[in-house]
Amino acid sequence: MIGDARRIVRDTVLTAEICVIGGGAAGITLALALRNSGLRVLLLESGGLQEHAPTQALYEGEVEDELLHSPTDKYRQRRFGGSTTIWGGRCVPFDPIDFDARPWIPNSGWPIAYDTVARWYPAANELVEAGAFDYDARTARNGGMQPMIEGFAPQEFDVDRIERFSCPTDFAGRYRHRLERAESIRVLLHANVTKLQAARDGGRISHAEVRTLDGGQFRVQADQFVVATGGLETPRLLLASNDVHADGIGNAHDLLGRTYMCHVAGTLGTLRLNDAKVWHGYDRAEDGTYCRRRIALTEEAQHAHGLGNLVFRLHHPRIPDPAHRTGALSAIYLAKHLISYEYGKRLTGDGPTNARTWLRHVGNLVTDPFGAADFLTHWVRHRTLAARKFPSVIIRPRANLFSLDFHGEQVPLPESRVHLAAATDPFGMPRIRVDWRYSPLDVRTVATGFALLRQEVAESGIGSLSLDPHEADIEAMVRRDGAYGGHHIGTARMGDSEATGVVDGNGRVFGVNNLFLAGSAIFPTSSQANPTLTIVALALRLAAHLQSRATTPVDLTTRPATLVESGA
Amino acid sequence: MPDTVQFAPARVLVVGATGFIGHRLVQALAREPSLLPVAASRRAVPIAGIEAVACDATDPAAMTRALAGIDLAVNCVAGNDAAMVTATRVLCDAARRSGLRRLVHLSSMAVYGDATGLVDERTPATPPLSGYGAAKQETERLVREWEQDGGRAAILRPGCVYGPGSEQWTGRIARLLRAGRLGDLGPDGDGVCNLTFIDDLVAAIITCLTRDEAVGETFNIAMADPPDWNAYLVRFARALGATPINRLSGRQLRLESKLAAPALKLAAIGTRVARLSVRMPDAITPSLAGLMRQDIRLDVNKAAHLLGLGETSLDWGIAASVRWVDGKRGGNTADTLMETRAS
Ligand SMILES: Cc1cc2nc3c(=O)[nH]c(=O)nc-3n(C[C@H](O)[C@H](O)[C@H](O)COP(=O)(O)OP(=O)(O)OC[C@H]3O[C@@H](n4cnc5c(N)ncnc54)[C@H](O)[C@@H]3O)c2cc1C
Numbered sequence: 051m052i053g054d055a056r057r058i059v060r061d062t063v064l065t066a067e068i069c070v071i072g073g074g075a076a077g078i079t080l081a082l083a084l085r086n087s088g089l090r091v092l093l094l095e096s097g098g099l100q101e102h103a104p105t106q107a108l109y110e111g112e113v114e115d116e117l118l119h120s121p122t123d124k125y126r127q128r129r130f131g132g133s134t135t136i137w138g139g140r141c142v143p144f145d146p147i148d149f150d151a152r153p154w155i156p157n158s159g160w161p162i163a164y165d166t167v168a169r170w171y172p173a174a175n176e177l178v179e180a181g182a183f184d185y186d187a188r189t190a191r192n193g194g195m196q197p198m199i200e201g202f203a204p205q206e207f208d209v210d211r212i213e214r215f216s217c218p219t220d221f222a223g224r225y226r227h228r229l230e231r232a233e234s235i236r237v238l239l240h241a242n243v244t245k246l247q248a249a250r251d252g253g254r255i256s257h258a259e260v261r262t263l264d265g266g267q268f269r270v271q272a273d274q275f276v277v278a279t280g281g282l283e284t285p286r287l288l289l290a291s292n293d294v295h296a297d298g299i300g301n302a303h304d305l306l307g308r309t310y311m312c313h314v315a316g317t318l319g320t321l322r323l324n325d326a327k328v329w330h331g332y333d334r335a336e337d338g339t340y341c342r343r344r345i346a347l348t349e350e351a352q353h354a355h356g357l358g359n360l361v362f363r364l365h366h367p368r369i370p371d372p373a374h375r376t377g378a379l380s381a382i383y384l385a386k387h388l389i390s391y392e393y394g395k396r397l398t399g400d401g402p403t404n405a406r407t408w409l410r411h412v413g414n415l416v417t418d419p420f421g422a423a424d425f426l427t428h429w430v431r432h433r434t435l436a437a438r439k440f441p442s443v444i445i446r447p448r449a450n451l452f453s454l455d456f457h458g459e460q461v462p463l464p465e466s467r468v469h470l471a472a473a474t475d476p477f478g479m480p481r482i483r484v485d486w487r488y489s490p491l492d493v494r495t496v497a498t499g500f501a502l503l504r505q506e507v508a509e510s511g512i513g514s515l516s517l518d519p520h521e522a523d524i525e526a527m528v529r530r531d532g533a534y535g536g537h538h539i540g541t542a543r544m545g546d547s548e549a550t551g552v553v554d555g556n557g558r559v560f561g562v563n564n565l566f567l568a569g570s571a572i573f574p575t576s577s578q579a580n581p582t583l584t585i586v587a588l589a590l591r592l593a594a595h596l597q598s599r600a601t602t603p604v605d606l607t608t609r610p611a612t613l614v615e616s617g618a
Numbered sequence: 619m620p621d622t623v624q625f626a627p628a629r630v631l632v633v634g635a636t637g638f639i640g641h642r643l644v645q646a647l648a649r650e651p652s653l654l655p656v657a658a659s660r661r662a663v664p665i666a667g668i669e670a671v672a673c674d675a676t677d678p679a680a681m682t683r684a685l686a687g688i689d690l691a692v693n694c695v696a697g698n699d700a701a702m703v704t705a706t707r708v709l710c711d712a713a714r715r716s717g718l719r720r721l722v723h724l725s726s727m728a729v730y731g732d733a734t735g736l737v738d739e740r741t742p743a744t745p746p747l748s749g750y751g752a753a754k755q756e757t758e759r760l761v762r763e764w765e766q767d768g769g770r771a772a773i774l775r776p777g778c779v780y781g782p783g784s785e786q787w788t789g790r791i792a793r794l795l796r797a798g799r800l801g802d803l804g805p806d807g808d809g810v811c812n813l814t815f816i817d818d819l820v821a822a823i824i825t826c827l828t829r830d831e832a833v834g835e836t837f838n839i840a841m842a843d844p845p846d847w848n849a850y851l852v853r854f855a856r857a858l859g860a861t862p863i864n865r866l867s868g869r870q871l872r873l874e875s876k877l878a879a880p881a882l883k884l885a886a887i888g889t890r891v892a893r894l895s896v897r898m899p900d901a902i903t904p905s906l907a908g909l910m911r912q913d914i915r916l917d918v919n920k921a922a923h924l925l926g927l928g929e930t931s932l933d934w935g936i937a938a939s940v941r942w943v944d945g946k947r948g949g950n951t952a953d954t955l956m957e958t959r960a961s
Contacts, residue, residue: 179802179804217804217865223805224804224805225805226805227805227808228808231734231913334862335862336856336861336862336863337802337852337856337861337862337863338801338802338861338862338863338864338865436865436867437804437865437866437867437870438802438864438865
């Protein structure tokens with residue numbers, strides 16, 4: 051059932067076997083997975099069913115360098131469903147190499163093996179509604195997907211890896227009625243957890259403090275707590291719960307809030323193809339999901355060149371630059387004020403729009419009106435009106451020129467961090483301050499990856515790949531889009547021990563017996579992949595673990611983490 | 619000694635023998651050495667090698683004649699709700715004066731109305747009941763009344779009976795899937811799809827005719843571990859090759875059930891009045907849309923334990939369904955025009 055925290059009598063103590071804090075992809079997955087477990091689950095969600103400005107404003111914070119990182123109340127949504135209410139739905143599993151300790155990447159390596167997560171991918175894929183768990187272009191569709199560039203079979207890249215798209219599924223909209231019907235689940239909306247109260251010895255959480263914006267407050271006692279408030283809010287809540295643990299819960303080794311990663315991403319280069327057949331759009335699998343090929347740096351190449359994980363996608367030219375002469379792209383540029391902050395951000399050019407640029411875009415529209423009209427009709431039909439949405443703008447550039455979208459791993463860097471600011475929110479909770487940094491290795495991954503691809507393109511004879519003069523400084527290109535929005539990773543990382551991680555391989559906070567974290571905060575490394583599919587897979591795994599723990603005698607659960615690994 | 623062990627095979631009257639279930643049942647009975655089917659329908663339709671009698675099930679005199687010399691009977695009468703109730707009353711009344719030893723009566727999960735959760739045979743109905751559900755409930759009452767007077771009966775409550783011959787849950791669904799009007803329904807297809815494969819239902823009927831444990835009992839007959847509607851629709855669409863599968867929004871579905879369905883119904887009445895033999899497109903009625911959201915799961919433990927009934931896997935059932943649908947498209951259109959009804 052779903053209720054409203056504003057109706058809870060002041061100072062009441064609610065109890066549950068499992069208390070989940072946060073109702074985004076991770077929290078909703080946990081609740082759904084625990085629905086038939088016989089355990090009483092209480093899910094506390096700050097937001098309601100709609101966006102609500104004062105609630106969203108609780109996400110406001112400070113950013114060290116506003117050119118590198120977007121404001122903290124953008125690219126995340128504080129409402130039931132969390133950021134899945136606005137996400138793009140791109141689903142990609144992590145690669146086995148992401149779990150390895152790679153000597154060339156400091157702080158890399160997960161305490162759990164790829165397979166322990168991969169087991170949960172098929173069920174996660176189903177929950178995010180991205181169809182079958184098949185990420186191979188040769189099998190994702192009967193007869194295989196069409197080639198991206200005919201005859202292009204590079205050595206250092208895999209062109210058969212694909213991404214699949216969720217509807218994109220808003221977890222609250224999609225699964226709300228399942229939660230409503232589940233008798234053992236209680237969701238309370240408008241419930242803001244402002245503090246986790248540790249017991250005097252610090253070894254467990256005794257209760258969570260909950261506040262509502264209309265002045266209500268109550269407590270929740272539970273056998274187990276799971277914090278699933280997203281990659282920025284999770285460290286905030288733990289850092290702010292600092293009465294028993296003076297530096298915040300789980301922060302004995304100053305890891306909490308550190309190694310904050312997003313992805314490095316942007317659009318780069320010009321790919322000129324001779325007359326090879328090119329398909330840079332989507333294919334649909336039988337199950338209806340949109341699938342698209344990528345150009346993925348192989349594990350061998352990452353080893354050989356000492357790089358992070360990286361993918362390229364064939365892309366239309368950068369929209370803000372009118373040189374593409376494509377009416378549809380110019381139409382998007384000219385309409386950018388109608389597009390939300392999150393999706394419009396990359397439409398901003400390298401400086402303020404000047405009249406000349408604007409006029410050149412209008413010119414493109416005038417000389418290519420049919421291209422723009424075709425695009426619009428398709429968009430309205432297959433995106434605006436469709437329940438499974440056409441995932442992104444795909445436009446065949448007029449000149450046979452493409453550019454490359456890159457999406458690269460950002461390596462864990464302790465100096466890249468989230469900490470508490472002096473300012474507080476209306477509940478008196480300190481706001482966050484984001485100091486996002488990237489590493490020279492991140493830039494090298496993109497630069498070397500690009501150089502490798504350029505060489506392979508040249509050797510294959512399909513055409514040529516080049517950088518525009520103003521793109522020569524790859525670091526500037528990486529900085530141009532800064533931290534890729536919406537992926538908040540590594541701020542409460544998993545580790546083998548308290549010295550290397552905030553949580554163990556099951557997501558339990560070291561030193562606190564009944565506190566678990568879910569979401570991308572616990573990822574030790576960021577991969578090339580977007581995080582949500584893995585967030586959901588790990589949440590399913592955690593649900594199984596919590597269930598087995600709830601039925602295991604207490605003394606067993608205090609044994610070392612490796613022994614209580616749920617077999618998941 | 620079980621009453622079915624005897625020298626001459628027992629004569630089984632199948633009332634409603636030309637309907638989907640009755641037809642399949644008659645053929646299966648013909649393969650049973652101890653049972654001899656007699657196919658009763660309004661017009662005696664000859665089925666190779668099977669005895670047929672003409673019998674308007676709502677006509678007491680005709681029913682009395684049909685029951686002469688009959689040992690066992692199965693009530694598969696379909697039709698409109700009132701006719702179904704009348705036929706059952708007529709059948710039970712006629713049986714009071716015949717030598718009928720046992721009746722297997724086909725009811726439906728529709729008798730549970732809007733019930734949710736795991737539903738066993740003792741679960742009371744949750745209102746509102748559809749007209750069909752209320753009619754089936756009334757037929758059950760009539761059968762039980764007859765039992766109190768000394769009759770012996772078993773009642774079966776199947777879910778959505780699918781497979782070869784099923785216009786409602788196979789033919790219609792296949793056409794809607796191919797037209798892209800059904801597919802993955804998201805939250806609107808999260809209800810449980812209590813499927814009953816036609817041959818499993820036929821096996822259950824035959825078991826009830828022959829096993830004494832069935833007498834006086836009511837059984838849910840469906841898959842033990844049913845898929846949700848989305849899963850059924852998606853798996854069926856894939857097997858049909860109706861791909862890529864469409865995702866339908868709640869808005870589209872509401873348009874279908876609130877606007878298109880009533881319009882199609884009017885049009886259907888119109889074509890009937892004008893005596894046009896036009897095949898109208900299928901409708902996604904509000905009741906179908908409601909069913910696909912309903913979180914009801916039939917508990918089939920009793921049938922499994924008392925009668926030892928098993929089930930056909932969904933994969934097998936779907937494969938058989940696809941063969942039937944494709945065969946039908948190939949030629950034989952007589953089946954296609956068979957009357958269908960929504961639950
Ligand atoms: C524009 C955009 C596009 C994206 N596109 C993609 C994509 O294509 N692919 C992909 O994989 N990912 C994408 N993402 C990321 C994706 O949205 C997140 O990975 C995902 O939503 C994270 O799920 P979560 O449950 O961990 O956190 P969230 O979704 O952030 O949910 C956290 C929940 O906790 C609640 N909460 C916060 N604080 C409190 C508190 N103190 N008390 C109670 N409740 C609280 C919030 O209201 C929220 O509901 C995108 C994100 C954005 C913004």
